[in-house]
Amino acid sequence: MGILEVKNVNKRFGGLQALGDVNLDIQENTVHAIIGPNGAGKSTLLNCLIGKLEPDTGSVTFDGQPVLGLKPHQINQLGISRVFQTPEIFSDLSVLENVLIPCFAKRDGSFRMNAIGTVGNETDVMSTAEKMLDDVNMLDKKDVLSGALSRGDKRRLEMAMCLVQEPKLLLLDEPTAGMARADTNNTIELLKEIKASRDITMVIIEHDMHVVFSLAQRITVLAQGRPLVEDTPEKIKGHPKVKEAYLGETAA
Amino acid sequence: MMGLHKKDLNLLLIVMVLALFAPFILNPFPTDSALAQFNAGYPDLMQRFVIFGIFAVGFNILFGLTGYLSFGHAAFLGIGSYSCVWMFKLLSYNVVPGILLSVVMAGIFSVAIGFISLRRSGIYFSILTLAFAQMSFAIAYSVLSNPAFNLTNGETGLQVYASDPQWLQSASAPNAPHLFGLPMRATETLTVGGWDFQFNVGYYMCAIIMILAFYLSIRIFRSPFGLMLRAVKSNQQRMIYTGLNTKPYTLAAFIISGMYAGLAGGLLSAMDPLAGAERMQWTASGEVVLMTILGGAGTLIGPVLGAGFIKYFENIFSKINDNILHQWFSALPDGLEDFLITIVHPFIGKGWHLTLGLMFMMVVIFLPGGLVEGGQRIGAMFKRKPKDTNGGLSAPATPAE
Incomplete structure (x- = not known):
């Protein structure tokens, strides 16, 4: 089966x-x-x-x-994760933030009201995301606005966003x-x-x-x-x- | 410190200094000088600065982060105002229960209105919120104001009468809004040379609440929740296929911003215990949209600046009349003087909206990021940027402060 x-x-x-x-x-x-x-x-x-x-x-x-x-x-x-025909990324957010979002989705489920914590202090999520970016050779671009990436990099980022959810x-x-x-x-x-x-x-x-x-x-x-x-x-x-x-x- | 990064902490300190020293900052001209009419350091106006600052900061949590443009937030402002006055009528003139109830009531209404309006996005969402606000206005203005059941007192506006129960009002407490005996109206005047600096209890209460509200908004911006809200604005499709349910996120943002609006409404009543339906009208909803965009939507400090900017010009420009113009231009030859006055006349007094409209156009065309972008451009002129090593890719990734 x-x-x-x-x-x-x-x-x-x-x-x-x-x-x-x-x-x-x-x-x-x-x-x-x-x-x-x-x-x-x-x-x-x-x-x-x-x-x-x-x-x-x-x-x-x-x-x-x-x-x-x-x-x-x-x-x-x-x-089940999906990669789209044209890369669907959060183009107003930085590369790192793009990967952080699926990390939070994986850890916290589809909705969690965490309005008082600070993104930067969520060390477990932070290190998972940075490791993922390292795996796809994009760690040096983590603070770049993702909308400014080349098409190939956008595809790479989208893959990283999917894969980080394992x-x-x-x-x-x-x-x-x-x-x-x-x-x-x-x-x-x-x-x-x-x-x-x-x-x-x-x-x-x-x-x-x-x-x-x-x-x-x-x-x-x-x-x-x-x-x-x-x-x-x-x-x-x-x-x-x-x-x-x-x-x-x-x-x- | 306080869970903030250095940059955010600086921003908070700036807002604190601006708010706490406003009586000095807004009063740069001696009382007897010709420029004294440009002073804004009197309690009534300063209160409105910070109250509308709260309103705009809350609105920005919805509009700036999620991109959902509500055209009906004045409904929550009005609900807050009515709630607060009702607490005055029923309990006492102490402002604490009134302000608490105004936040709670606005929260309840925003759950209902948000739940329905957020079924749609974009322009349809805006229209739905506008429709709800206009309905609230109509209900407050006429439906809920009849002899049998008078909740809003219609056209006259809700106010406290001597016949009201005021169950908890003690004889010794002031007969006007107060905070545990400290009257909101109490003002201390400090005279230094030609200057009169006014320190008002109500203003300082509002200012402290505004600082807290601003601090909370920084925390929300930097939290995982805030990141999700920015994701909603950026790409809902990707969000859904990343396993995130966008609906509760947007609804939560809507409720939070509704409660901020309720708080602002409650404070308006706490400063002046009179609530009218016109506070719910669409012009009031539009005003907060203008404030947020003018200051810089999606930035932290933008809405505060926008609110101050609009309220300042509303008050200052609308006070200038032809007589004042005559004084200003009196040195010029007669013909030229009359000519200039004719030109300037439509932009002052009742025509101040014309000035506001022009300024708004200028900002939207030349500074799409609002006043904050203007500030950043000026800042960049003085500060040489380090060499761009990223081939032009190092665009700012976090929203501007």
Whole structure:
């Protein structure tokens, strides 16, 4: 039994069947990629996993607990973190503060009224955050306003914010979208390092086959809202159904 | 010291010095001089400086930190005022129960209004709070003022009458608001040369409360809670996906700022035991928005400066009339004198709002960070910045003081 189980998930937007009978079983400690052409329902599926959308039918279970019906912040507290297509950071705050916030969320839960303490005196949270920044080589930039970072650094910071919560599952929505090749390679290296240094499950949604084949251990191909095949990268590469989905029927 | 970093402690000391020495600082001109009308060191005005300072400091906790722009905070000011006067009517002229009740009542109302208004954000939130404040105004002005049930005394305003019960009022206590026998109105005048410095009990009580309120706001700004509020302003999406529930954070900020407003309202009544519905009107809500933005929203000292600035100009400019202008320009040739007076006339007396509007425009266009930014720019001119080693990336990360 996997850490994340998706069973018979259906989602309709008016006349469009965005997801049809999606079944997924993601094993703990693996990197699982979900690929598919535009409009295949990848983002819809991801949004169903994090509580942004509610599927019409079906169930999603994370670590033995049902996830559907929970609010996004409750799902995060279960141990699912998400990296967005364009880095979502607190751009008005410093790099260090950006990492402190998830630290507090991890320690204090989704709400705690701590209006009298001083951030600077919370030594445990402070040292966790600084260690995390050190891990991603950003400690020298801790006092920089995060909105002023380069795009690559913003992505790095967002990863740090997710990882400092020690999530069991990290969801990545096209982490290299719109990046130059060099930045893409850096991101791949970063993700490899992250995977190598801790027990974490990753689900990556990606267009870029280079990224997918460098990282993923399992790949699910989604087409028109339905999972087409699920297999190892080697098998997927030459799979006729995948070619068909990407290149159209005539090419198959 | 007191759990503050050096910079914040300096700021607190500045506010303390400004507040405690205000009778001197605001009275720079001898009483008989022609410039005496620019003095602001009389009790009535000084009280308003610090009371509206409290109002703006509280408003800034909501608007400056979370970015939620409430256009209805005057409702809490009014509720505080009414609560305090009711304590005068029922118990005694001692201000302590009145001020306590005004904070509590404003807190209760802000839970209700905040809970509903915070279902929306941005402009919709502002409109909802405005609607609530205007409803409160209408209710106070007419609905709750009828012979059968007169809670607010409508147009006349709520005040203490000789027939009121005042159960705890002892015969020896002053027949006006007092703090355990110390009348708010009591004023000591110190005459030094041509100067008359006035020390008023009510002012000093308000000033001490303002310093405490300011200290509390520094603590909130620097606390994990304050960090969360700044996160709300910066990126709610990220906050939610970081496992944080934004709703209770914003509601808590709304309640705290509502209670600050209630406290300010209670103090207004404690200084002058008369509460009118006009205190709840939208112009009063707008005024605190102006104060906060003019001083510098999201900065600690900005709202205090903004409140002082607006209240000063409101009082000083509105007092200048054509006669005073004639005195000023009397040295000029007649034609020029009349010409200048014609030009200046619309900006003074009742036209002081025009001056305020112009100043507000100037600040928003040239100093988006408010007066605090102005101060920082002047400071930067005198202080050479160390070489920027970070390639222009070392933008200030903490909100300016």
